[in-house]
Amino acid sequence: MEVTVRWQGKRAFEAVGPSGHVVRIDAAPEVGGEDGGARPMELLLMGAGGCTGIDVALMLEKMRLHLERFEVRLEGERAEADPRRYTRIRLHYILEGPDLTHEKVVRVIDLSRRVYCSALHSLNAALEVRYTLNGETRDLPPDAS
Amino acid sequence: MEVTVRWQGKRAFEAVGPSGHVVRIDAAPEVGGEDGGARPMELLLMGAGGCTGIDVALMLEKMRLHLERFEVRLEGERAEADPRRYTRIRLHYILEGPDLTHEKVVRVIDLSRRVYCSALHSLNAALEVRYTLNGETRDLPPDAS
Numbered sequence: 001m002e003v004t005v006r007w008q009g010k011r012a013f014e015a016v017g018p019s020g021h022v023v024r025i026d027a028a029p030e031v032g033g034e035d036g037g038a039r040p041m042e043l044l045l046m047g048a049g050g051c052t053g054i055d056v057a058l059m060l061e062k063m064r065l066h067l068e069r070f071e072v073r074l075e076g077e078r079a080e081a082d083p084r085r086y087t088r089i090r091l092h093y094i095l096e097g098p099d100l101t102h103e104k105v106v107r108v109i110d111l112s113r114r115v116y117c118s119a120l121h122s123l124n125a126a127l128e129v130r131y132t133l134n135g136e137t138r139d140l141p142p143d144a145s
Numbered sequence: 146m147e148v149t150v151r152w153q154g155k156r157a158f159e160a161v162g163p164s165g166h167v168v169r170i171d172a173a174p175e176v177g178g179e180d181g182g183a184r185p186m187e188l189l190l191m192g193a194g195g196c197t198g199i200d201v202a203l204m205l206e207k208m209r210l211h212l213e214r215f216e217v218r219l220e221g222e223r224a225e226a227d228p229r230r231y232t233r234i235r236l237h238y239i240l241e242g243p244d245l246t247h248e249k250v251v252r253v254i255d256l257s258r259r260v261y262c263s264a265l266h267s268l269n270a271a272l273e274v275r276y277t278l279n280g281e282t283r284d285l286p287p288d289a290s
Contacts, residue, residue, distance in 0.1 A: 043192030049150030
């Protein structure tokens with residue numbers, strides 16, 4: 001996988017990879033940017049959320065379970081000192097669907113987290129996972145499977 | 146930092162964070178997607194490249210050094226077995242500008258890599274760094290500073 005990030009002046013960049021979809025990146029005005037695109041640290045969480053989201057949507061589809069609504073919220077906690085990396089990421093999966101059960105939802109989230117999700121495994125942050133299924137929120141224990 | 150990744154059907158998601166810039170994510174058709182957005186693993190490299198790119202552009206601006214062209218190419222090498230995380234990332238900085246010297250370019254790239262870049266430090270891959278300054282390519286040694 002190769003990506004090119006091209007400078008557009010000041011703090012702005014345009015990024016493009018093999019898919020051809022251009023992503024604009026910029027810093028906030030308070031650090032000299034012009035807010036012309038997403039922040040780099042947002043893109044890391046978006047990549048992680050998209051990766052595990054695709055895993056979960058794919059596995060539920062294979063199980064022929066219908067999703068009515070699905071989102072993943074990711075909260076990244078950063079170190080206080082430079083380089084201020086993500087030390088902990090809290091993932092919250094929110095799912096709605098009439099056929100979904102806690103057992104099946106725990107199974108697919110755990111498989112993504114433990115086995116399949118390339119992006120989550122590419123980050124060196126600790127993970128905390130919880131989910132809300134049809135309005136009921138539960139933590140996903142580290143040894144869910 | 147909190148980001149929400151919302152499912153749009155099949156393998157498609159829309160991601161948004163505090164900046165408000167929406168990033169579309171989708172899988173390739175060969176894995177059930179519709180190519181409606183960037184791949185999650187592209188976003189990780191884009192975030193890393195944008196982060197170190199902003200660092201370098203900012204430091205050169207502070208040093209009053211004029212950039213005529215600047216891009217960062219990132220090549221991610223992945224593990225063969227699931228979860229196929231990035232094990233190694235090769236960064237190639239390409240810079241053009243009449244006032245730039247090898248010494249100054251090495252200094253700012255090394256400061257970003259070692260001290261400032263939150264996104265690079267949030268990834269657990271090994272890094273290999275080289276740069277091309279006004280057409281001349283050199284490796285950046287791990288102990289550049």
